[in-house]
Amino acid sequence: MWVGGGNAADPMKKKLVVIGNGMAPGRALEKLFELAPDAYEVTIFNAEPRVNYDRIMLSPLLTGEKTFEQIVIHGDGWYVKHGVTLYKGATVTAIDREAKTVTSARGVTVPYDKLMIATGSLPIIIPVPGHKLAGVLTYRDLDDVQAMLIAAKSRGSAVVIGGGLLGLEAAVGLKEQGMDVTVLHLAPTLMERQLDTPAGHLLQKAIEARGIRVITTANTKAILGEKKVEAVVLEDGTRLPADLVVMAVGIKPNAGLAKEAGIDVGRGIKVDATMRTSDPDIYAVGECAEVGAQVFGLVAPLYEMASVIAAQLAGDENATFTPSAVATKLKVTGIQLFSAGDFADGKDREEIVLRDAARGVYKRLVLKDNRVIGAVMYGDVSDGAWFFDLLKKSADISEMRETLIFGPAFAGGSPLDPMAAVAALPDEAEICGCNGVCKGKITGAIGTLGLKTLDDVRSHTKASASCGSCTGLVEQLMKVTLGDAYNPAAVQPMCPCTHLGHDDVRRLIVAKALKSIPILMQALEWKTSCGCAKCRPALNYYLLSTWPGEYVDDSQSRFINERVHANIQKDGTYSVVPRMWGGMTSAKELRAIADVVEKFNIPAVKCTGGQRVDMLGVKKEDLPAVWADLNAAGMVSGAAYAKGLRTVKTCVGTDWCRFGTQDSTGLGIKIEKFMWGSWTPAKVKMAVSGCPRNCSEATCKDVGVICVDSGYDIHFAGAAGLDIKGTELLGHVETESEAIEAIVALTQLYREQGRYLERIYKWAKRVGLDTIRKQIMAEPDRRKALYDRFVFSQKFAQIDPWAERATGGKAAHEFAPMADLTIKEAAE
Amino acid sequence: MTATQAKWVDVGALDSVPVRGARVVKAASGCIAIFRTASEEAFAIEDRCPHKNGPLSQGIVHGTSVTCPLHNWVIDLETGKAQGADEGQAHTIPLKIEGGRIFLDLNRLSIEQAA
Ligand code: SRM
Ligand SMILES: Cc1cc2nc3c(=O)[nH]c(=O)nc-3n(C[C@H](O)[C@H](O)[C@H](O)COP(=O)(O)OP(=O)(O)OC[C@H]3O[C@@H](n4cnc5c(N)ncnc54)[C@H](O)[C@@H]3O)c2cc1C
Numbered sequence: 001m002w003v004g005g006g007n008a009a010d011p012m013k014k015k016l017v018v019i020g021n022g023m024a025p026g027r028a029l030e031k032l033f034e035l036a037p038d039a040y041e042v043t044i045f046n047a048e049p050r051v052n053y054d055r056i057m058l059s060p061l062l063t064g065e066k067t068f069e070q071i072v073i074h075g076d077g078w079y080v081k082h083g084v085t086l087y088k089g090a091t092v093t094a095i096d097r098e099a100k101t102v103t104s105a106r107g108v109t110v111p112y113d114k115l116m117i118a119t120g121s122l123p124i125i126i127p128v129p130g131h132k133l134a135g136v137l138t139y140r141d142l143d144d145v146q147a148m149l150i151a152a153k154s155r156g157s158a159v160v161i162g163g164g165l166l167g168l169e170a171a172v173g174l175k176e177q178g179m180d181v182t183v184l185h186l187a188p189t190l191m192e193r194q195l196d197t198p199a200g201h202l203l204q205k206a207i208e209a210r211g212i213r214v215i216t217t218a219n220t221k222a223i224l225g226e227k228k229v230e231a232v233v234l235e236d237g238t239r240l241p242a243d244l245v246v247m248a249v250g251i252k253p254n255a256g257l258a259k260e261a262g263i264d265v266g267r268g269i270k271v272d273a274t275m276r277t278s279d280p281d282i283y284a285v286g287e288c289a290e291v292g293a294q295v296f297g298l299v300a301p302l303y304e305m306a307s308v309i310a311a312q313l314a315g316d317e318n319a320t321f322t323p324s325a326v327a328t329k330l331k332v333t334g335i336q337l338f339s340a341g342d343f344a345d346g347k348d349r350e351e352i353v354l355r356d357a358a359r360g361v362y363k364r365l366v367l368k369d370n371r372v373i374g375a376v377m378y379g380d381v382s383d384g385a386w387f388f389d390l391l392k393k394s395a396d397i398s399e400m401r402e403t404l405i406f407g408p409a410f411a412g413g414s415p416l417d418p419m420a421a422v423a424a425l426p427d428e429a430e431i432c433g434c435n436g437v438c439k440g441k442i443t444g445a446i447g448t449l450g451l452k453t454l455d456d457v458r459s460h461t462k463a464s465a466s467c468g469s470c471t472g473l474v475e476q477l478m479k480v481t482l483g484d485a486y487n488p489a490a491v492q493p494m495c496p497c498t499h500l501g502h503d504d505v506r507r508l509i510v511a512k513a514l515k516s517i518p519i520l521m522q523a524l525e526w527k528t529s530c531g532c533a534k535c536r537p538a539l540n541y542y543l544l545s546t547w548p549g550e551y552v553d554d555s556q557s558r559f560i561n562e563r564v565h566a567n568i569q570k571d572g573t574y575s576v577v578p579r580m581w582g583g584m585t586s587a588k589e590l591r592a593i594a595d596v597v598e599k600f601n602i603p604a605v606k607c608t609g610g611q612r613v614d615m616l617g618v619k620k621e622d623l624p625a626v627w628a629d630l631n632a633a634g635m636v637s638g639a640a641y642a643k644g645l646r647t648v649k650t651c652v653g654t655d656w657c658r659f660g661t662q663d664s665t666g667l668g669i670k671i672e673k674f675m676w677g678s679w680t681p682a683k684v685k686m687a688v689s690g691c692p693r694n695c696s697e698a699t700c701k702d703v704g705v706i707c708v709d710s711g712y713d714i715h716f717a718g719a720a721g722l723d724i725k726g727t728e729l730l731g732h733v734e735t736e737s738e739a740i741e742a743i744v745a746l747t748q749l750y751r752e753q754g755r756y757l758e759r760i761y762k763w764a765k766r767v768g769l770d771t772i773r774k775q776i777m778a779e780p781d782r783r784k785a786l787y788d789r790f791v792f793s794q795k796f797a798q799i800d801p802w803a804e805r806a807t808g809g810k811a812a813h814e815f816a817p818m819a820d821l822t823i824k825e826a827a828e
Numbered sequence: 829m830t831a832t833q834a835k836w837v838d839v840g841a842l843d844s845v846p847v848r849g850a851r852v853v854k855a856a857s858g859c860i861a862i863f864r865t866a867s868e869e870a871f872a873i874e875d876r877c878p879h880k881n882g883p884l885s886q887g888i889v890h891g892t893s894v895t896c897p898l899h900n901w902v903i904d905l906e907t908g909k910a911q912g913a914d915e916g917q918a919h920t921i922p923l924k925i926e927g928g929r930i931f932l933d934l935n936r937l938s939i940e941q942a943a
């Protein structure tokens with residue numbers, strides 16, 4: 001099928017043939033007809049059986065917000081008007097560069113003087129089993145959308161593979177059409193090419209809020225079905241029913257035809273800055289073209305290419321294409337998202353982050369040499385264009401740096417001093433949104449009540465007493481009102497990434513139900529995009545202890561010892577310490593240890609100060625095999641590396657000792673078996689001695705028990721490391737089970753209140769020995785509740801990490817090198 | 829062999845390195861740590877801290893830095909330089925990513941080794 005131009009062939013005109021009728025050549029021809037209306041006789045071959053339409057608008061077509069007529073760029077009339085011959089549904093199968101002709105699948109051969117290849121891209125299809133089943137689609141053209149709309153009539157389930165721009169737009173469209181949609185994404189966060197991690201997480205929340213399921217780090221293993229798709233299976237075994245599968249995992253330049261014709265092809269068709277290929281009469285434009293090793297997937301640069309090609313064809317030999325930065329927006333109604341430029345962080349770069357948790361806004365600018373080189377914004381993109389302009393112009397922003405992130409509204413006049421801004425606020429200005437506290441109320445209370453600390457202001461005015469996100473503002477206000485009399489350093493921030501102290505963070509995690517590190521960083525307005533080595537392990541612990549069973553541990557936020565469950569040594573090897581419950585061992589255990597030491601050539605074996613055996617100098621790659629052997633003899637990890645329960649030392653007690661008053665060994669073993677695996681703010685060491693002679697040194701431990709005739713004296717808050725300190729008495733109980741309940745409740749209270757890396761003796765000093773004693777010994781309901789919470793959390797904690805890695809295959813990447821080049825190098 | 833000519837070798841997929849983490853590549857001249865940051869950049873540095881040879885690959889990765897697991901020096905992944913008051917520099921190795929795979933310049937490894 002074709003629409004023909006009115007003019008009969010004019011021998012004076014040069015012949016321009018175009019292969020592909022997408023957005024890029026469409027724009028090129030528009031420009032060409034403006035510059036040189038009569039220079040060429042144009043013929044277009046288009047594999048798609050239709051005119052040029054706005055491919056970008058396929059998503060609104062899918063949601064039903066637009067019709068096809070509304071997205072057509074050039075109607076049939078346009079081709080007639082410009083004398084263009086358009087072959088629709090005609091795929092070009094060969095270019096003959098000698099004869100200067102192209103030939104279509106149906107055998108039409110047309111000669112050219114100049115040829116423009118604009119074949120666009122092909123969607124990438126992952127060759128998993130089942131990828132050819134009916135019901136597996138890509139997302140590229142009108143036919144795909146029509147097929148999706150038909151499939152959606154079933155109202156069944158759809159699985160979209162790929163959480164990039166296209167995948168998400170497809171997912172939202174299919175959801176809108178009534179399907180039950182799951183998005184699978186290989187990377188840990190959505191749209192990771194365009195967004196940084198915090199923005200990726202916000203996006204995920206917004207997508208999920210629409211009822212779309214999102215599974216990240218999802219590796220598709222196979223697509224199942226008899227005649228048509230029925231399900232998708234992931235590497236981890238998850239099976240998702242599916243009536244429709246959309247693969248939106250990326251595109252690759254469609255350069256096959258050019259390659260067959262002997263034109264230089266890299267990833268795409270190689271062109272120089274004038275858009276000429278290695279054959280001077282042949283140009284390439286659009287997504288199929290590769291310029292200076294770069295290929296493009298957004299229309300802005302393609303349109304620039306189109307202008308260059310048009311100028312070249314019209315005779316302007318100076319027109320050249322230089323790629324510039326591109327900006328991305330997601331076209332999903334209600335989701336505001338913008339990203340441009342390079343937003344990776346780096347040492348020569350600085351970042352400015354603005355988080356407004358209440359409005360769900362995240363903005364990040366990446367600066368280099370006082371110029372904006374990258375911008376990511378989520379929630380409020382109104383300044384996107386302005387930042388993008390600064391970025392493209394590479395404007396020097398040093399003058400307006402202080403207020404840059406607030407956008408053009410603030411940038412106009414003189415730089416704004418935040419203090420001056422607070423001072424300038426009217427008395428009615430609302431400071432604390434949660435509690436509706438205005439500025440006048442706070443300054444008034446400071447004056448009349450003589451308030452001096454943030455806590456005072458909180459308790460008297462309620463400002464910043466709920467979500468805490470206005471804390472910074474309240475503090476500035478105090479500074480303005482009290483001058484140097486106010487010393488905000490009273491609250492020691494966790495680290496330079498935040499102004500909040502440990503206690504504030506712990507409180508807000510509960511108050512705001514924060515359940516992941518990225519969400520926490522957003523809600524609490526972290527000043528860096530991914531924290532530091534100080535705050536990340538602390539946050540990981542706080543989340544883990546607050547939301548047992550719900551929070552997914554972030555191993556990359558753990559110190560190496562806790563990540564690989566062994567202690568790193570000065571030479572990069574590891575030490576391995578299995579549990580010996582209460583310091584008791586057996587021939588079987590000792591034999592297994594001896595065998596392991598010989599089998600793996602372990603250089604040192606030592607009795608530790610904690611009544612067990614340490615094997616030192618194990619190579620990292622041997623760890624899983626060492627553990628497998630120890631596991632086989634019934635031994636589990638001794639957690640000698642953990643901010644968690646370490647050892648429970650015991651003495652021989654009534655079993656053997658002539659002075660023993662109770663079964664100290666048995667009680668120690670019971671405690672260790674009950675409490676192993678738990679994570680705590682810092683390490684916890686315990687001991688049980690059978691009498692006050694105290695051979696297990698219980699009175700310098702975090703928790704110690706001294707058995708006496710009448711029962712058990714429970715001690716706590718001792719230290720024998722950097723500080724030396726005898727324990728304090730917590731209380732006296734008569735039975736073993738009472739002792740265990742009290743010890744467990746005490747540990748749980750510490751788990752809930754302790755600051756990361758704060759040992760029990762420091763925590764007790766901070767909150768008061770008496771408060772702790774009272775809660776554990778005098779309030780049975782509270783004790784029972786604490787006990788129950790500990791027991792619940794143990795459901796998720798008492799899993800031997802060695803077994804998971806030795807035979808369960810967990811974290812396998814830790815123990816094998818990524819590649820071994822020594823062999824390759826030797827061969828060179 | 830000229831020093832300027834790069835010889836790229838494929839050492840594995842970017843996805844096989846944990847985000848905010850590292851993996852090790854063994855080479856005759858010593859181990860190389862391959863880092864992957866939260867913003868999906870990759871860096872290659874010799875796996876030896878300029879302080880006391882700590883294995884940098886085992887540290888916590890934040891931004892484009894890693895904190896050494898042995899004594900907490902913070903090393904910049906781009907330059908290999910110690911940050912703050914500490915002084916020292918680990919060798920960096922040219923790296924490129926193509927089609928989701930990581931390539932190292934083998935020639936630069938051998939030169940380092942010869943030096
Ligand atoms: C192996 C062992 C020494 C020995 O050969 O006996 C040992 C070895 C280490 N101790 Fe210890 N401590 C060992 C018993 C102790 C004891 C005695 C005890 O547990 O009864 C203490 C004093 C009691 C206490 O903790 O209060 C002790 C107080 C410390 C401290 C100081 C803690 C403090 O808060 O004051 C540190 C440093 C730290 O944790 O930050 C430490 C840190 C270390 C580290 C983990 C150093 C490090 O960070 O790499 C050593 C790891 C060696 C390894 O890879 O195994 N070790 N360390 C003992 C292992 C016990 C076990 O079986 O788990
Ligand atoms: C759903 C969707 C949403 C998008 N959203 C955005 C967005 O928001 N912003 C943005 O900037 N970009 C977006 N894009 C990308 C944008 O649409 C493309 O970059 C642009 O359309 C590419 O134009 P092109 O002319 O290079 O190729 P195409 O538009 O792909 O055109 C190539 C044409 O050539 C035809 N063809 C191929 N081989 C032959 C042959 N041998 N013979 C004849 N004809 C052939 C093909 O059938 C096709 O019609 C989106 C793309 C899709 C699919």
Ligand code: SF4
Nearest residue numbers: 570608609614721722
């Ligand atoms: S006392 Fe010091 S040197 Fe000895 S094991 Fe403990 S931390 Fe290491």
Ligand code: FES
Nearest residue numbers: 877880882896899
């Ligand atoms: S070896 Fe790295 S900090 Fe000491």
